[in-house]
Amino acid sequence: MHFQTILITIITLFICQAGQFDFFQATKGNITYTLxxxxxxxxxxxxxxxxxxxxxxxxxxxxxxxxxxxxNLYIVYEPSVSTADGNSNGTIRFGSNRAYMVTATAMHEMGHVFGVGTTSNYKNLIVNGVFTGKNATDTLKTLTNDNTAVLKGDATHFWPYGLNYASEVKSVNDYIFHARIVNAMQKDFYPAKTVSHNNPGIKKSTGIYSDVLQCTLESEASVRLSVFSLNGKMLFKMESGTLSAGSHTIKLSELPLPSGNYWYKVTTGKQEFSGMFHFK
Incomplete structure (x- = not known):
């Protein structure tokens, strides 16, 4: 096979609860619901x-x-529920009080669905009233431009931006910050462990071309791929959604680049691996 142009596209094929995703789109959520x-x-x-x-x-x-x-969330109207409640099994119930049928409450309960206050992963990170997960804490510091910012929490809720009461919402940023913090918490709940990976490129011994980078995760996690020139200039930085435990494939093809060598770095949780790949 001849390669007249050098192509690098990151297409990650993986299976999660929502099915198969294109790597470029995986940074967007794919949450649906059935009422x-x-x-x-x-x-x-x-x-x-x-x-x-x-x-x-x-x-x-x-x-x-x-x-x-x-x-996919399952939503129920249950008048006997005093306010609303969310469960890690994906169910959210709304009671008859209309004051809780609002965006803030819905997002708050979605936080419970994604582990806030409903999993040991969350509870284990609450120490002396502080959520100690590094990813969520760093996200809060970035969002607030405050390097001293701390996420407080108890066994079921976190603050600020936990949307524990609809009255907390003062601007659209309260919704945005909540979502980004809950997203970051997933990396704290499920730190990735990379157990193996291969090296893509031209195999010198055989001349066979391989454009596949494969890594295996021991636990659910997101994966970040960065591609650099040999002088250290970042060319691409892409992040998947949450991947299930198991083997995942990143295919390198289809975006033109000059022929030559490139460095890649794959980060999963607190671990990372890197290597060089060659195209000609």
Missing amino acids: NKVSNPTTDQADAYARITKAMDSALGFYNTYTSLSR
Whole structure:
């Protein structure tokens, strides 16, 4: 096979709860929901369905724009629920109080779905009233431009930007910051462990071309790929969504670059590996 132009495209093929994703799009979320409805709703139920739909559509707008999370949620209107509640199994229930059928509450409960206060991964990171996860803490510092910022928390909630009460929302940034912090928390909950990887490029011994970089994760995590010229200039920086444990493939093809050697670095949680690949 002859390569007249040098091509590098990052296409990661992986399977998660939402299916198969293109690597370029994986930095966007793919959260969907199903609202359980009775076939012949009462006036109360019809009104609740409309309010819940509006709140969930708005909440998903923020989560799918500012996170890389993927999941299908199951939404229930249950009048006996005093406010609303979210479960790590993907279920969110809204009670009859209309004050909680709003974007802030929907996003708050989505945080519970993604582990806030509902998993040991979260609870283990609360120490003396402080959430100690590095990724979420660093994200808060960046968002607030405050290097001393700290995420406080207890067994079920975090603050600031936990959206624990709708009254906390003062601007659209409160929604955005919440989503980005919850997204960063996933890296703290599920630190990646890379157990193996190969080196792509031209195999000198055989002359066989390989454009596949493969790595194996011991646990669920996101993966960041950076590509550099040999003088250290970054050419690409791309991040996947949350990948399941197992083997994942990154295919290098289709974006023109000069022939020659390039460095790549793959970061998973607190670990990273790197190497050089060659095209001609």
